[in-house]
Amino acid sequence: MDLIFLGTSSGTPTKQRNVTGLALLEETGSNWYLVDCGEATQHQLLHTALSVHDLQAILITHVHGDHCYGLPGLLASAAMLGRKQPLTIIAPAGVADWIRATQQLTALFLPYTLQFLSVEELGSWQHNNWTVRALPLSHRVPSYAYCFTETTVEATLDTARLAAEGIPPGPLWGLLKKGGEAVHAGRTLKGNDYLLPPRAPRRIVVGGDNDNPDLLAEACATAQVLVHEATYTQDVADKVGDVGHSAAARVAGFAEAAGLPHLVLTHFSARYQADISASPSIDDIRAEAAAQYRGQLWLAEDFARYRLNKAGQLSLVG
Amino acid sequence: MDLIFLGTSSGTPTKQRNVTGLALLEETGSNWYLVDCGEATQHQLLHTALSVHDLQAILITHVHGDHCYGLPGLLASAAMLGRKQPLTIIAPAGVADWIRATQQLTALFLPYTLQFLSVEELGSWQHNNWTVRALPLSHRVPSYAYCFTETTVEATLDTARLAAEGIPPGPLWGLLKKGGEAVHAGRTLKGNDYLLPPRAPRRIVVGGDNDNPDLLAEACATAQVLVHEATYTQDVADKVGDVGHSAAARVAGFAEAAGLPHLVLTHFSARYQADISASPSIDDIRAEAAAQYRGQLWLAEDFARYRLNKAGQLSLVG
16 A cells, blocks of 8 residues: 655645645555545646546545545546546535535536545445544544555465475465365365465554544554644644644654554644754654654655555655 | 736646636735636645735636635635735625535634625626726626726826926926916916826726627727637537637637737636647647737736736736
8 A cells, every 4th residue: 555645734735735635545556545635636636647537435534624625626627537437435424515515506517426425424434455444533623534454464375384395386376375275295285274374454544633642542553554643843732722733742652652663744834844944844843753753753745655565564665 | 907827727727737817916016806716726826926915806707616616725725824804705696605605514714704796796896996897708607707997097297298388397297297277487287288198097808718709899899908718729619519618719709800909818628738749739729819810819828927007018027
């Protein structure tokens, strides 16, 4: 699974950062999911290889505009580009109401079906080899995280043991991998004896706006990656007051306590400048988080692309 | 008055062209008006010197998304940037309904007042030294052009005559310019005798989507500039069928018949590529229009800036 950040600014866009949008791309290299769709997400897509024809679902964390105002334009452009297959939108009920109102009031005709799933009643949603759960967060309006977990993990043959026992590669290996039985040199071989213990399913937690990371403790206990907002440094958060966001220190402290191997911070206030010689700069957020967290820390940038491999290791690939 | 194009693509954005938005900037260099606000208009503004604090009014030509989906984000960002003064929005009633629904359904709180004026009942709107009228067009949904006309034209002294009569520059000139009387060397001078005939007021007509330019004949008879869509060349328009747009030939033919000195085409279908060696390219639209029109023809690009001076001449200034 690849994570491609389409926007990493909170509230308003800057020249370097758009408002929130995150693409999760399956290993097929085409099927993808979009978590949040701030204004101009479709413009960001023009600079990637992602196609609206391959979009499997859109998941919205909450109703604030910097997370959903790109939806009508994206849906309209998908129509103009000829999309015909239904599109699933998982979102707070208010977002569905807003899209319906937008269709009606702005004469937006879509030649494909929108399948709205209310996040409030989602339970879990299964698609391809991923199971998605929604987890309630704490913000000024109802906000959710989406937890993506691999549904099934493919079996892996113990090729070292097969080689040691002189069982050569071939159709027989395929049979054993499926857990079947086979006869070789007069011996009956059982597939289960030649399968390695299954690896851990991959799990990625993508938070919406949230001032209480502890709400993600259970999901993060078995996750390899948490993507979470770090809107402010603690000093600015203290000045701004209670607006439902997390400071970098808070999120990083949570990730450390949860033993998370990879933490990707995003949704930075526009006051944090890209130029690290400026003040405040994005490096202030990095330094504050790094002081609390010993795992692998990333500060997302627009168009940064991370890959979570089957071993559960996250790396920057573009 | 300067015209700054923020988007020149129809329907969907491209890498080179955003969807529709046009800033009209008063000679003060700060007060400006926005005609149409496609998605990511606020992003385009980041690359100009225009400030949302100086925005006098937003005028929307019709409800289609590529002309209004940037409104909620622009209004939200203006709030986050601290705008307090009321903002006038002139638009079809459906747009006002949509903004109100958006405010309610997406928890969009604005710390300033929106003053909606329904374009259907606008008559004329007067602001600073400009009078704006709305003119009905022909499209798939109700669509309007906005006609900006200078309200008053300042008097100009006939300095050649003053010099010829030996009346020296000074406070006396100011008095005469205001149309007053003054005594000089025993003679009573009347201001009106020393004023040149007033120049023509400047008039700019900005069309919305429209398949019948003739509807603008009366307004264009005394306009110096028409900004109009030319979504297609005629061959493509014939193939696409009746979708409520104008081909370049049609608009250019109208401008020629109307004796318009300056025609600025915009709102080009994304199929017309910027690379003029491609086919179809934006040059196909240019060639088709140039064949019909002998005035000064411009094909707008994003961030192109035109200036209409007091003599009624339009020139590209950036």
